[in-house]
Amino acid sequence: MSDAELVLRSTRVITPEGTRAATVTVSAGAITAVLPYDAEVPAAARLEDVGDHVLLPGLVDTHVHVNDPGRTEWEGFWTATRAAAAGGITTLVDMPLNSLPPTTTVGNLRIKQEVAADKAHIDVGFWGGALPGNGKDLRPLHDAGVFGFKAFLSPSGVDEFPHLDQEQLTRSLTEIAGFDGLLIVHAEDPHRLAAAPQHGGPRYADFLASRPRDAEDSAIATLIAEAKRLDARVHVLHLSSSDALPLIAAARAEGVRLTVETCPHYLTLTAEEVPDGASEFKCCPPIREAANQDLLWQALADGVVDCVVTDHSPSTADLKTDDFATAWGGISGLQLSLPAVWTEARRRGHTLEDVVRWMSTRTAALAGLSRKGAIEAGRDADFAVLAPDETFTVDPAGLQHRNRVTAYAGRTLQGVVKSTWLRGERIAADGEFSEPKGRLLTRTP
Secondary structure, eight states, X not given: OTTOSEEEEEEEEEETTEEEEEEEEEETTEEEXXXXXXXXXXXXXXXXXXXXXXXXXXXXXXXXXXXXXXXXXXXXXXXXXXXXXXXXXXXXXXXXXXXXXXXXXXXXXXXXXXXXXXXXXXXXXXXEEOOTTOHHHHHHHHHHTOOOEEEESSXXXXXXXXXXXHHHHHHHHHHXXXXXXXXXXXXXXXXXXXXXXXXXXXXXXXXXXXXXXXXXXXXXXXXXXXXXXXXXXXXXXXXXXXXXXXXXXXXXXXXXXXXXXXXXXXXXXXXXXXXXXXXXXXXXXXXXXXXXXXXXXXXXXXXXXXXXXXXXXXOOGGGOOSOTTTSOOOBOOTTTHHHHHXXXXXXXXXXXXXXXXXXXXXXXXXXXXXXXXXXXXXXXXXXXXXXXXXXXXXXXXXXXXXSOOOTTTTOEEEEEEEEEEETTEEEEETTEEOSOOOOBOOOOO
């Protein structure tokens, strides 16, 4: 401890062994020890005593659409990473769309990295994209350090990122399995979507009917079959259909290398409460009924669903029209994901340790980020300081997102992020931010 530069102390530190009063020492941006609460502080070290606030590992969000470059008016690295820092997130992995160009070649990855380099307030990594015909680009992207490959099984909503049909899925997954990469999949069956009623208009019930659960279930079944046949690693993105849970549980029991995420909006918002015309609630797959939500929570508790990520997918306000058929589908949730999930988790009897497991430890493991996701020696000194009992009412004017459209407006949430730390430096506190200190991350072998 004699070489410690920074010491953080709290009566409640969430560690892999549980929550306890502890003193955490930091040197050169890394955690060097987790010591008893009353450990002596070296004279040369700076002490930050956060009292009874909870010290938890910085969250890792592996599903974020930053949209930069090309659609920077929708978001951008500066605003997205500030919003993340305000919400206790210290690492994000950026999706290969809706930026222009998409991250589907090494050259396009380099463009995105160059744009992000001096704007990132937190650490940022990148997913690559698997498209029809870009099989030759997958191994080079893997070697360049992307964390895996995103694919759609139904139309993505942007022309430059087309979906894979059955044959193309097999071809891409075979290539990715050849170097033991990870395919992350938007799983909705386009044929089931096409067969569903498509009325359009402002009624949320009509939109919900247009994205039925069986579209997810069918696509997930297809993905599981291919992953099993090829012994490939696959990950289901933003699960909303509880009907797919038995399929997922059975596949995992058989040894299929399958992981699954869900999102704060599926866990905290319900179809019954969405007003007609309120397309700030529109996302694909959609927010479903309360009974469906209950089963998603149970799946999280049981470990059938691994983790919780935002799928932060913003747009300009003019694209959020009152017609659910044509409005942009996406929910902005970076800054509010921790309090939103904690509010509902607490109500259902879960602990902050559970939330950390779902939103930090398991997301770090998904991306292979071995230095993230826990407060223990050898990890990066990334922290969030949370007042878990304090409440606030969501005011869109207080959000750091570029476009302050939110499905959480007016909701009272529990859990106030007091400060966020990246490699031992405070990057956000009380609405103030440091200059960008984030690094660009690449997959390590």
